Amino acid sequence: MQTTALLPDEETMYRAFVSRDATFEGIFVTGVRTTGVFCRPACPARKPLRPNVEFFSRAGDALAAGYRPCRRCRPLDTEDAAPEWLRPLLEAVDKDPAKRWTTEETRAFGVDPARARRWFQSRHGMTFLAFLRARRLGHAFSRIRGGAAVTDSAMEADFDSVSGFCEAMRRATGHSPREARGRHALRVAQVPSPLGPVMVAGDEDAVYLVEFWDRRMLEQQFATLEKRLDAVFFPGEPDPVRRIRDELTAYFAGDLRQFTTPLRYPGSAHQEQVWKALTEVPYGKTRTYGELAQQIGRPSAVRAVARAVGENRLAIVLPCHRIVGADGRLTGYGGGLWRKRFLLAHEGGQEPGRI
Ligand SMILES: [Zn+2]
Structure with a gap:
C-alpha cells in the first residue's frame, strides 16, 4: 500500500536527495526511472534529474513498483538489519535475484516460512513471496533496460509476470487499478517466436x-501509448491479440505473407504517414529510407523518415525490417540487427551473404 501522504513535499525530498542529506534516512527512498534502481537519500551515486525521480515512503513500495535495490547504498540494509536467522537466505536472494524459490529451498536455509512472512510483512509491508517476486520483476526490468540477450530474458521473463509487468507499468505511470476506470484498457499478452518472446497489446478492435x-x-x-491514448494495461488476450498470435505463428512457419489483423498506430501526422507507407512495402522486398521518403512525397526528409521508422511500435507486422540503407546495408533495427537479418533472410528478400 502506498503511503505517500506521509512524505515530505517532493521539492524537499529532491533537495535532500541531491545534497545527500542523511537526516532523511528512513523517511523516504528514491526510485530512478532511467536506471530502475532505488536508493537511500544519502546515496553517494550521481544524482539524476528531477523528472526521472520518484519517491516512496519505504523500500517495499519501491520494490513493488519494479525497482531493484542500489548496489552502492543498499537501501534494503537498514539499522534494524535482518535478523541472524534470515541473513543467509537474503544474501542468497541478493546473489541471484532471478531465482524462483520453493518453500523447501527456503526451509533448507533454516527459515520458517510463517516467521519470514511476519518479518517481511512488518518490515516491507509485503509477504516474503511478494518480496521475492518483486526482486525477480525488478531484475527482469533491469534486463530490459540493459538490453539483455534474448535467450536469457526469454528464460527469465516468467510470464505469469505479464500481470506483474502490467502492474509495474501502472505504478511507473502513477496509476492505481482504481484510477484505471474510464481509461482505455489495453490487454497485454506474450507471444512466443523464434526470435524470442514478443509483447502484444490490443483491445477488442485492434x-x-x-x-x-x-x-x-x-x-x-x-x-x-499510455500518454497518447490515456491507456492502462492489463493482462489478457482479446480477439485481435489472439489473431495476431496465430498470424505470427503462420508468418514464422512461412505460411503467411500479409497480416490482416486490424492495427492502430496513433502517432504524429508524420509518423502515421511513414508507418502507413511501411505497409506498402511487399513481403520479400526491401526499400531504402530515401525511397520511402519519396513514396510519401517528401524526398528530402530522409532523416525524419528514418526516425519514424525506428519509432515503429508494431514490429514485424509493420515491416520496418524491410527498410535498408542507401547502399543496401542493413543499418539499424530496434530489435537488434540479428533479428533484421533473420527476418529478411526468412522472407527471402536479402541474400544472407550480402549482409
Ligand atoms: Zn544508491
Whole structure:
C-alpha cells in the first residue's frame, strides 16, 4: 500500500536527495526511472534529474513498483538489519535475484516460512513471496533496460509476470487499478517466436503494439501509448491479440505473407504517414529510407523518415525490417540487427551473404 501522504513535499525530498542529506534516512527512498534502481537519500551515486525521480515512503513500495535495490547504498540494509536467522537466505536472494524459490529451498536455509512472512510483512509491508517476486520483476526490468540477450530474458521473463509487468507499468505511470476506470484498457499478452518472446497489446478492435520483450524501447513504447491514448494495461488476450498470435505463428512457419489483423498506430501526422507507407512495402522486398521518403512525397526528409521508422511500435507486422540503407546495408533495427537479418533472410528478400 502506498503511503505517500506521509512524505515530505517532493521539492524537499529532491533537495535532500541531491545534497545527500542523511537526516532523511528512513523517511523516504528514491526510485530512478532511467536506471530502475532505488536508493537511500544519502546515496553517494550521481544524482539524476528531477523528472526521472520518484519517491516512496519505504523500500517495499519501491520494490513493488519494479525497482531493484542500489548496489552502492543498499537501501534494503537498514539499522534494524535482518535478523541472524534470515541473513543467509537474503544474501542468497541478493546473489541471484532471478531465482524462483520453493518453500523447501527456503526451509533448507533454516527459515520458517510463517516467521519470514511476519518479518517481511512488518518490515516491507509485503509477504516474503511478494518480496521475492518483486526482486525477480525488478531484475527482469533491469534486463530490459540493459538490453539483455534474448535467450536469457526469454528464460527469465516468467510470464505469469505479464500481470506483474502490467502492474509495474501502472505504478511507473502513477496509476492505481482504481484510477484505471474510464481509461482505455489495453490487454497485454506474450507471444512466443523464434526470435524470442514478443509483447502484444490490443483491445477488442485492434492491435496497438508488437514488440520484442528485451527491446530497450519497450517501456518507452508502453509509456507513449499510455500518454497518447490515456491507456492502462492489463493482462489478457482479446480477439485481435489472439489473431495476431496465430498470424505470427503462420508468418514464422512461412505460411503467411500479409497480416490482416486490424492495427492502430496513433502517432504524429508524420509518423502515421511513414508507418502507413511501411505497409506498402511487399513481403520479400526491401526499400531504402530515401525511397520511402519519396513514396510519401517528401524526398528530402530522409532523416525524419528514418526516425519514424525506428519509432515503429508494431514490429514485424509493420515491416520496418524491410527498410535498408542507401547502399543496401542493413543499418539499424530496434530489435537488434540479428533479428533484421533473420527476418529478411526468412522472407527471402536479402541474400544472407550480402549482409
Ligand atoms: Zn544508491
